[in-house]
Amino acid sequence: MFSDRFDQLVQALRILPSVGPKSAQRMALHLIMKNKEGAVGLAHALNEATSYIHECSICHSLTEDEICNICLSHEREEHLLCVVESPADVMAIEQSGSFRGKYHVLGGHLSPLDGIGPDEIGIPYLVQRLSDGKVKEVILATNATVEGQATAHYLVEATKHLPVHMTRIAQGVPQGGELEYVDSHTLSQAVHNRMQMK
Numbered sequence: 001m002f003s004d005r006f007d008q009l010v011q012a013l014r015i016l017p018s019v020g021p022k023s024a025q026r027m028a029l030h031l032i033m034k035n036k037e038g039a040v041g042l043a044h045a046l047n048e049a050t051s052y053i054h055e056c057s058i059c060h061s062l063t064e065d066e067i068c069n070i071c072l073s074h075e076r077e078e079h080l081l082c083v084v085e086s087p088a089d090v091m092a093i094e095q096s097g098s099f100r101g102k103y104h105v106l107g108g109h110l111s112p113l114d115g116i117g118p119d120e121i122g123i124p125y126l127v128q129r130l131s132d133g134k135v136k137e138v139i140l141a142t143n144a145t146v147e148g149q150a151t152a153h154y155l156v157e158a159t160k161h162l163p164v165h166m167t168r169i170a171q172g173v174p175q176g177g178e179l180e181y182v183d184s185h186t187l188s189q190a191v192h193n194r195m196q197m198k
Helices: 004-013 021-033 036-052 087-096 123-130 146-158 184-192
Strands: 080-084 102-105 137-140 165-168
Touching: 004 021, 021 036, 080 087, 087 102, 123 146, 137 146, 146 165
Parallel strands: 080 102, 080 137, 137 165
Antiparallel strands: none
16 A cells, blocks of 8 residues: 555464454554654564474473573472363463463364374374373363364373373353353353352
8 A cells, every 4th residue: 555565564464363454554654654663673672583483392381591481390289180172272371370280382283174184283293291200280261162172082092091080160151140141052061060059
């Protein structure tokens, strides 16, 4: 529109999730017209992040070092491992402050139609990691999607030969939620995963 470089910036911004052509155009105009200093800072931060942040060699979450702080920590429970689909899931669980074990990030979920099988998300490596006997319980915290459920089921089957207790995070009605607004699948999960009242 204005120039090839502007169009290039708009196209670059469209790689972000949920950013369509109009949103990318608005972002580009804002950065060029109202916040050039912020744009330069953003470019620098992106360059630094892509240059120095990579996967932890143990859990596959994100780190600037060979091994992340959680994997190195002696204060975390070695026998407890939470399996998630992405580093974003690690961040969400850490922000809740509810988990003191360690993690394993699959980097996705099983999706045969997309050509994503066990090898593509490192399930053989996870099984090998569990084989040393240190981990006693694995909490499967894959998403509550069809693919997430299938991945959790596959992991249960793939680790049956190991002396590891497999659990799944509870799913159902959110805290403060009203039943009339909850979808039928979530409600079904909530009834199925009901707990004993004490």
